[in-house]
Amino acid sequence: MPLYEFYDNAVNDIPLASEHLDRAAFGTEAVIDKLAGALSEGSRMGIDGWYGVDWKALTAALSAAAEAKGISLTLVPSAQLYISQDEIADYQKTYETDDPSFGWVNSDGVLEDLLDPSAVEELKKQLGDGAGTIVVYGPGACVKDLEGSYDTRVYADFTMQPMLWQMWGGELVPFGTEEASTDYFWKKYYYNDFYLLYRQKKVAFEAMDIYVSAVHSDALVALERDGYNLVIDELVKRPIKQVKILQPGPWGAYRYKDLWEVPGLEANAWNELAGIELSILVNLGPDVPLNMPTQNIMQRPEQLVGKHVHENYPDLFPLQVWLDDGYFPKPVPFERSSMPIHDHPSTDYVREHFNEPMGRYETYYIIESYKGSSTWMGYKEDADLEEWERLCRESENRKEIPNWQDFVCRWDTNVGDLFLIPPGTTHGHGGNQMILELDTGPSVAGTEYSFFTYDFARPTWDDETKTMTGKPMKMHTAHSFDNHRWIRENRVRSHHRARPITVDGDGKFRKDQYTSLPEMPFHIERIFLEHEAVNDTEGKFVHIATLAEGKRVTVRSKSNPEWSTSIDRFQSCIIPAGMGEHEYLNEDGSHALVVIIRLKEG
Template identity: 25%
Template structure:
């Protein structure tokens, strides 16, 4: 049982509700069980305290607030259980002897067939896992004129417009915005309890995810940004029968606080075909009743959320709120270039006692822009956080690579189920702790079994062109998609032979030294727009941001304390990802452990 649940009754109540979602992962608790969190250990529910009486729990308190307003707009993300929200609020409002008029935005959606026609150009081929970023607006999915023309009913005590895009109504009324974490949205999707925006049919998860990524999330994020300054209340809708909420003014104060001190998102974890055992063995409070963990979304901000805490109550909001409000504080001198888009990603690939990743590559910049509508491409590096003795990384081609023979071998394998002796074509390199392998776009690569890889990368994260996947099935017994055509449109066959060792395996260089510290440069490739340093130290070091955002992790040691110029203090444990925004200006890192600490720092060039 997850130790964040204080008793069996609470656990089983939650368990019954979780039938609405399909996941091995625990639902974040409404209220933090502080005894389950040990300072100095990896925390799966990192929360920023924002003071007392800032986050309120339950529909009863929210109902009281709504009654005071009389007329409200309840907007929010797709995947919210709008029928449940309405039913709970209606019962509580009517219990007060009040009459409520509901206007539901779902009633103003265009017919499903018309919406499907509108979004189809952005979904690519039916059997493809990729589409291209949608260029529509959210109002295009609705009979906008009719929705905007709705008026309150003066014969009712309370008037509420409810549902996704409710703010399209032309009312000068407070807006409650109900957010939902992307992981919970996907668990509901897999549990067949939600559909895509404007659709009334459950589809295969990969088709729904594609629609979410390329259409729904694009439209909803644009809409959220458009109404940002009008939101009065922010609510967290991830619990099926409960809710936590706060005033937008307090939420903005919380964002301002972390945008000049430290930022840590809530990580989430996923099993996979090649997954390993490191995460299960080293991270407290994850569900151990799973076959493996393949990924930890440490800082993949299109899908991670920020958690705030008041009086023990937790409220999670999507990371894009921070970028909409505070992009200049977060990115400093790089804000003009990247805007709302946070450009660096940290995640774990766990193959410890697991299997090899697929042989793969990622798109060139022009290709990802023209084919998929992204602005930056998936340039990656593999930092080896931990590994077994015989661990290795596949990277770059053999000197004698013949692209035509290689392609024929891959296609024969796919068609006839024949194993490929992959090292006839691709180099295998021994991996050891703290190695950094460089994977600019177009580079053939794979993490071999026996690694815990910290993937330090550009933010795009789904554009992986698999060429060979060891003839295995996914965890549901289905073949994993192979993308030979896309791969061969992007592979750089000049990254072969000795050039791989010279250009794609980083050679550390000491830049500066002090009494008990070293600043080490782990150079990235010329194609990478970010660079990597590591700070090795015994006691403490001081660092200036120089108007640059630093994405960091303790990669050796027990725990550290970060003190920023505004007086904020935060303790981070081994393997926890955190961000020091540009506006922090300077910070001190103190080693709280008995052995030397090593901290990786990724930053924009």
């Protein structure tokens, strides 16, 4: 699945004092010089890190820099510490499971589960014998049993999207080898490897001396531990922007062409505006921004997501925001403009079947609408639902269901409409509109949980040919119907079409909160303003705010106005739970509208 990152207005400004900047390094040459400067004859360095790091380029450059200082390095890959590839595969199989589309989260495993204790002990002795200068590198280089063996401990970090590009291209180097795996299976990552890497990252962060952003091997950035921790501390005090992604798909549309220039993108379905799998850019002063995964700010969980989330859903960032494109310059059939007909699982369902912490609870906020705009939700009152299930199971998206509209209910839409989509509710974006999806994020790793029922047996997007000629999407009919609530038209009309209730305002701004359902764990709110408006996280509710209408607004803390950021139209920012009272400032004084998702319980 192709992904395109979009960097416009994505940088977060975190000014660092000269005492930290002077010890930072910006650019690959400066970072390599810094690492080489930490080496001396007989010293030991451990460089731990995430999947995706270009270890060959990093160690070659470091070896050359050390050689220039008269130091000859012994480079030891952490890959030699692992059990055999067959044994690793056997371990991973437990979490891949036999489910064709999903797995089982490894909730307790650690990287040491895949290490050979005798190899670790042998390396420990080698590091302790005092001979030569040794650099150990790769995932697991700084496991607890080796931490005390190093003079310098480094963590080389990497972000999700470039790692996925490597995975899909057969270029990812997994555990226990120095060579890329052409058949690495994505479930290995999302259900096992991610969790081992994540737990090891947290261990390594506790003891590291230097943090390296290694997303681009030709643009490394390094911070010493105290400077890195200060960046995290400062980030979670203020609104945080992320690098959004755009993705083509089988209903990919074209509104993006009027809004953004994205090289290579030829049809646009999803845009992720906020969520755990995105990256964060931080401007520390120089021209080279620090690029890091959003998981890193979960190091300050209470400040970011609040005490309730931290205690009940450890490590989980619970909310996400997507923008679904649906503009077509000429009319197209619903079979072209619509998402797959699908539903999402409840918390009980994902815990039972996938060992995930939270279900997928979703809303559609219509942010733009055009002629013929529509949303699919629920079933017609007279639909034969047993027949619908039979047809979907028989089709498995390889055989068309010509009369599918006899079953699924279509709703005309307009800007400001809000659809409440609790788990088990059949639905789908129908096209000719832009939808703001405001959802829960079910997974610490960012795993997607949509159960596709029917996708019109159509081809999907082929990003190499830039045409809709790819293989039809795989369905999840077993999970979909196991999870189904069989909601019909009248129930949608009376319970799922929310309406806004005014809850605050003074004539200069207005705040609405939409009606909800008891099972929905969050509220959707919106704020209208011309000049300024106020809001409050109350010290416990993380917010995600999206500018739905207007050109640009600034979001800033009331008590510390320097804690601020500006977002453009169709851009989101995370407002940490600990930020408290804050305000929205409309820079040009014209009409603006901000849509907010926030949890109900805190």
